[in-house]
Amino acid sequence: MAAPQKIILAAGLEIRDSQGASMLQYxxxxxxxxxxxxxxxxxxxxxxxKFIIKVVYTMDEFRKALDEAGxxxxxxGHSRYGQGPAFGxxxxxxxxxxxxxxxxxxxxxxxxxxxxxxxxxxGDILEHAVNPTEFDLLSVPKGALLPEGLEDAAALxxxxxxxxxxxxxxxxxxxxxxxxxxxxxxxxxxxxxxxAEKTCRGDTPLDGRHYYKRIPGKTKDExxxxxxVGRADLDASSLxxxxxxxxxxxxxxxxxxxxxxxxKAARSKCKxxxxxxxxxxxxxxxxxxxxxxxxxxxxxxxxxxxxxxVNGEKRSGxxxxx
Amino acid sequence: xxVQPFLxxxxxxxxxxxxxxxxPIVTAIILQDPANAADLVPYLDETxxxxxxxxxxxxxxxxxxxxxxxxxxxxxxxxxxxxxGLDVIWTLLVxxxxxxxxxxxxxxxxxxxxLLSDRRxxxxxxxxxxxxxxxxxxxxxxxxxxxxxxxxxxxxxRFRSLDEEGxxxxxxxxxxxxxxxxxx
Numbered sequence: 405m406a407a408p409q410k411i412i413l414a415a416g417l418e419i420r421d422s423q424g425a426s427m428l429q430y431x432x433x434x435x436x437x438x439x440x441x442x443x444x445x446x447x448x449x450x451x452x453x454k455f456i457i458k459v460v461y462t463m464d465e466f467r468k469a470l471d472e473a474g475x476x477x478x479x480x481g482h483s484r485y486g487q488g489p490a491f492g493x494x495x496x497x498x499x500x501x502x503x504x505x506x507x508x509x510x511x512x513x514x515x516x517x518x519x520x521x522x523x524x525x526x527g528d529i530l531e532h533a534v535n536p537t538e539f540d541l542l543s544v545p546k547g548a549l550l551p552e553g554l555e556d557a558a559a560l561x562x563x564x565x566x567x568x569x570x571x572x573x574x575x576x577x578x579x580x581x582x583x584x585x586x587x588x589x590x591x592x593x594x595x596x597x598x599x600a601e602k603t604c605r606g607d608t609p610l611d612g613r614h615y616y617k618r619i620p621g622k623t624k625d626e627x628x629x630x631x632x633v634g635r636a637d638l639d640a641s642s643l644x645x646x647x648x649x650x651x652x653x654x655x656x657x658x659x660x661x662x663x664x665x666x667x668k669a670a671r672s673k674c675k676x677x678x679x680x681x682x683x684x685x686x687x688x689x690x691x692x693x694x695x696x697x698x699x700x701x702x703x704x705x706x707x708x709x710x711x712x713x714v715n716g717e718k719r720s721g722x723x724x725x726x
Numbered sequence: 727x728x729v730q731p732f733l734x735x736x737x738x739x740x741x742x743x744x745x746x747x748x749x750p751i752v753t754a755i756i757l758q759d760p761a762n763a764a765d766l767v768p769y770l771d772e773t774x775x776x777x778x779x780x781x782x783x784x785x786x787x788x789x790x791x792x793x794x795x796x797x798x799x800x801x802x803x804x805x806x807x808x809x810x811g812l813d814v815i816w817t818l819l820v821x822x823x824x825x826x827x828x829x830x831x832x833x834x835x836x837x838x839x840x841l842l843s844d845r846r847x848x849x850x851x852x853x854x855x856x857x858x859x860x861x862x863x864x865x866x867x868x869x870x871x872x873x874x875x876x877x878x879x880x881x882x883x884r885f886r887s888l889d890e891e892g893x894x895x896x897x898x899x900x901x902x903x904x905x906x907x908x909x910x
Contacts, residue, residue, distance in 0.1 A: 418855055482857055522887070527858055553883030653859045657882055680874055680882070681867075682852065682859045708821040715817035716747070716786035718779060719850075722816050722871070724878065 408453045412469040413688050414460050416481015417492030423480050427688040463491050463514050476647040480688045486521030486658035488513030499533040499604040510534050516638035516662050519548045525627040533603035536631035541588045557616050560586030588614050635662040643672035646702040651687035656680045676726040683721025690714050729755050729762050738777040746780040763792035767799035770807035786817040793818050793830050797837035805846045808864050812871045819875050827875050831905040841868040860886040869897045
């Protein structure tokens with residue numbers, strides 16, 4: 405009898421309380437509970453198990469999962485705007501208190517992205533009380549790997565800065581420098597009150613930060629900035645897993661490039677299933693259902709059948725094999 | 727072979743507990759004729775209902791031959807159904823070879839026009855725990871689906887970062903250049 409297939413389900417912070425809870429409920433109903441956070445399928449003697457399913461909640465476990473030969477790995481969690489998977493305790497607040505979390509788990513990521521990503525000053529940095537390293541759009545290192553949207557933003561910021569230095573701003577722009585489209589602007593200079601806002605942790609992470617786009621809101625404006633990411637964690641991975649399914653917001657947009665590069669460099673054969681938009685479906689459950697129904701996503705025919713199942717669910721996030 | 731309306735209804739009413747995809751009505755009758763896909767599309771209007779959920783699940787089991795029928799049937803549908811329809815088109819083509827994708831897109835280019843010019847916002851409320859992501863309008867999503875079907879590595883970050891005017895220009899460029907050429 406063939407060895408059971410290992411499935412490792414990594415549940416990211418916050419999502420572990422929603423989709424993750426559905427996953428546990430499904431496992432509780434369909435599979436046989438074993439050691440901590442481990443199940444076998446089908447129910448019955450463990451010796452006859454076709455699948456061993458392990459649910460993990462930490463970055464170290466996720467890291468090991470990607471390196472586990474032949475494993476099928478699922479990360480169901482936040483993309484964190486392209487900053488990387490993040491893990492944490494159950495029911496963690498958007499602003500975890502410093503007393504309990506000296507290191508804010510919202511700011512700790514498995515790095516597997518571009519050199520930088522765009523993020524929100526209010527919706528992310530203030531909301532999660534994080535302080536990501538700013539990526540200076542005016543001094544982009546030669547050869548930096550950026551998403552095209554951020555490349556454009558850097559070019560626009562550089563052009564605005566060049567016009568300013570050469571005294572070529574229009575009269576209106578000179579009068580209202582904070583309104584120069586695409587300029588890399590100091591938030592403190594332009595919106596001092598926003599820049600001075602304190603998080604529940606007592607920090608002022610917007611102080612000294614820059615933005616390149618302002619999005620007016622009904623109650624609060626949003627300011628788009630650039631933050632450093634990189635791919636150091638992924639580049640240390642052997643990617644020996646056979647399948648990696650990443651149903652998190654626009655995982656294809658944020659992580660495809662680094663994943664494909666790493667697969668090539670590591671001579672890995674891992675198959676990636678990534679989403680092109682927001683997945684709201686219970687995809688870890690859908691993955692298990694497909695596996696239990698005999699679909700092997702590591703094969704060509706199995707991957708096709710798998711895509712029909714996952715994309716057949718509403719708000720699938722448009723999954724594709726990469 | 728056209729499917730009898732009562733059989734279609736019977737399949738679509740299957741509860742979530744039983745997977746509709748295993749129903750003999752689906753496997754032995756509905757999926758036998760790609761034209762049957764058109765009969766399922768109107769049910770996508772019924773947002774939040776089991777018939778809508780089942781209609782999408784069944785639609786995604788067809789292959790590329792059903793795409794023209796789906797596109798035609800989307801002509802007068804609600805924004806919600808159009809969004810679902812775009813996801814269905816995606817599913818039916820995403821596993822196909824590049825030549826099949828291009829040929830199919832060329833074949834349905836007229837049918838895609840109403841989708842590529844639908845400026846209504848995508849009816850999607852993101853739950854508060856989901857980070858903000860690009861949603862846009864129906865035409866934006868149609869653009870992204872077509873662009874990514876043509877080029878799996880298409881970097882949509884540029885399109886996403888444009889304002890509506892810029893996205894309109896990119897969509898117009900795609901429409902003018904034909905599918906597979908002239909992408910932003």
